[in-house]
Amino acid sequence: MARAIARDHGGNVVLVARRKERLEALCEELRTRHGVQAASIVADLSRPEDVERVFAEATRERVLHGAILNAGVTYWGEAMKLDWDAFQALLNTNVTSMVRLSSLLLPHLIEQAGGARGGAAGLMLISSVAAFIPVPYQAAYSGTKAFILSYGQALAQELRHTGVSVTVFAPGGITTELLENSGLSRRFKAGDLGMMTAAQCATHAVRAFVQRKELSVPGLLNQTLALASRLLPRGLLAQRTAAMYRPGH
Ligand SMILES: NC(=O)c1ccc[n+]([C@@H]2O[C@H](COP(=O)([O-])OP(=O)(O)OC[C@H]3O[C@@H](n4cnc5c(N)ncnc54)[C@H](OP(=O)(O)O)[C@@H]3O)[C@@H](O)[C@H]2O)c1
Structure with a gap:
């Protein structure tokens, strides 16, 4: 991006x-x-003190017109086997740092967008298609991404008249280190249906950000999944998804 x-x-x-x-x-x-x-x-955004420092350093003698909160980690496996410290790090990185940074950044962005300058500013939060569907064996991750979707869309409404746009970007599979680090690259590979490269996905994301979209899901397959989540029972979707994500087969 x-x-x-x-x-x-x-x-x-x-x-x-x-x-x-x-x-x-x-x-x-x-x-x-x-x-x-x-x-x-x-900075390590799983550490609250680093999150505060990031805001202070990023805005010291500098004006920001936009912020993209993208850092995220996942865990692939049975939820009950997720180590507690690893869960805390996942929650801190994906959710807590995002909320804290949003709260710190928004007054700064509102100031840039408002006043006599009449400018504009934007915040983009990176969620996932995993926000729309409960993903077994990525239970904690999909929960954090659902939080971001809900939080971001709600925030967009609260900020409607401030000149600051809030974009939630929800991609599907991307061939990045996240898949390598979690082992998911053994299941989902470059060239598989719906998989994007980081560069392709980034182009979609930045376009959505610049166009001040409130929600953007890149790619036809991902858009279909997002739509299916509104039309089909969540239990059925979770059951189907479990078959795709169950480790060890
Ligand atoms: N890959 C997918 O299939 C996929 C699908 C949907 C959504 N997403 C979302 O897209 C976003 C980016 O993921 P990605 O696939 O590009 O993963 P990635 O290749 O692992 O990149 C994650 C980025 O976040 C940084 N990061 C991770 N943990 C951090 C921490 N504790 N503190 C500071 N920086 C941290 C990483 O840099 P350092 O490691 O150097 O800190 C890296 O720049 C995530 O929010 C992810 O949930 C990914």
């Missing part, structure tokens, strides 16, 4: 993640290839 913002919109970016070398390499790439300003903040 940082690449798409710099390449397609000439946007300056502040990037946040845990791995310093990767952040710095990407910043350098964006500066040389696209001539934008790029800064990085190394």
